[in-house]
Amino acid sequence: MRIIWAMDAFEDNKELNEKMAESLIHLFEQTRAEIEPLYLLRENEIVLPTYEVPTWVTDHSRTAESLFKEVLEDYNLPFLQEPHVIPHASQSHAGAAEVLSDYAVRTKADLIVVGSHGRHGFQRFILGSFAESLLLQSEVPVYVIGAQCNHTNGVKNILFPTEFGDHSKENFKHVLSFARLFNAEVTLFHAIARPIESLFDLDTRPKVYNFRGKMLTLEQIIEHQIEHQTQRAHHWIDWAAREGVQAGFRVDSSFQPIDKLILDSIDKDDIDLIMMEAQSGPMSAAILGSYTRNVVRAAHCPVYVFTRHFYDQQEDRFIETAP
Known part of the structure; x- marks a missing residue:
């Protein structure tokens, strides 16, 4: 079984990422799946919320992969495969979701794991939702872990x-x-x-x-x-x-x-x-x-x-x- 973990590595959402990491531990324990962390890098931009984006980061997917590895170290998931960064030019969630879906099909993934902030109202209208766009675009099943999720310690x-x-x-x-x-x-x-x-x-x-x-x-x-x-x-x-x-x-x-x-x-x-x-x-x-x-x-x-x-x-x- 092959799983893609679509992670928004450079956004300040550590609590949601920890929930996804806990779910992935149990998925791996039961399936021994290949789990590939993946970050969709919009061309000309890496969003780092805690400090100003250095000029040397821009347009360098290898640099993004290095930073991605550093982020993943916080979650202690030794079974993960090498993280992968996919640069893309789309400016919309729908376009990015299509890029991810195409990659999942091309690499014969069985499942995409993604987090959802669970935004409502005007905030959602302005920011949109990548997870919801992925549900519309994906050609493989999507495993969504939302902001309200508190059942991540296994599936009974x-x-x-x-x-x-x-x-x-x-x-x-x-x-x-x-x-x-x-x-x-x-x-x-x-x-x-x-x-x-x-x-x-x-x-x-x-x-x-x-x-x-x-x-x-x-x-x-x-x-x-x-x-x-x-x-x-x-x-x-x-x-x-x-x-x-x-x-x-x-x-x-x-x-x-x-x-x-x-x-x-x-x-x-x-x-x-x-x-x-x-x-x-x-x-x-x-x-x-x-x-x-x-x-x-x-x-x-x-x-x-x-x-x-x-x-x-x-x-x-x-x-x-x-x-």
Whole structure:
């Protein structure tokens, strides 16, 4: 397994870097992966927050690599490969993310580990977010450790929010493979979507919805969906058992926002890692516009994101297919 640690080496974010370093220790202990620290050097600029940038630093990637090594020494990670600096000319997060994604594909990386500051509001509008741009651009999964993360001491319980669709089946194979590496348990989580529009909405009778060609009340639809999704969940639990992974499930019918339900599950199910798809059916028409972004920003544990570019690919590049 090959992992790229995309680190903002010269920004004053030591606390976030320490969280990433702790997660990388556990990733290495369980996978013995090749882990390459990488810094994206924008041409003509190295940002050093604590003192003025010397003129001799500018435009010298070798100098940046030397400084990068010095920064990495603070984290005591002897298993890391030689740090790599990639100069690029892009002035935007999206352009830099594309450079990183191309490099990851070219070097056959299996995972990109990146930190997220979790900025909100006007600050995020001005500064943007490299992690969120990477989720849109990357062709390999992205392992995001946010500013709110406090679960970095290993992976024992994995949450996999799912719609049980075709993409979910493919991504569940990767979840099972990852769970086996860590001897972790998996919790499948499904949220039932509220019907969009009722056919009859009168004060004198319950709302009636057109559900699969039948006129049913909301309570009947919920009951039907819980039964249907529970049956599907049991099939997936059996699948996990055949792969040597213990799994359980939870079906939620509260109609609360998906991101809130996922975040609440971290404490409710004692979750150490969320593995989620960047886009999946009714969970969101454009999930990166809200749900994935909100989860990544606020999660108290790392979030492993199957990016849209990744799961749209036909070729399974690095994890064996489950029978």
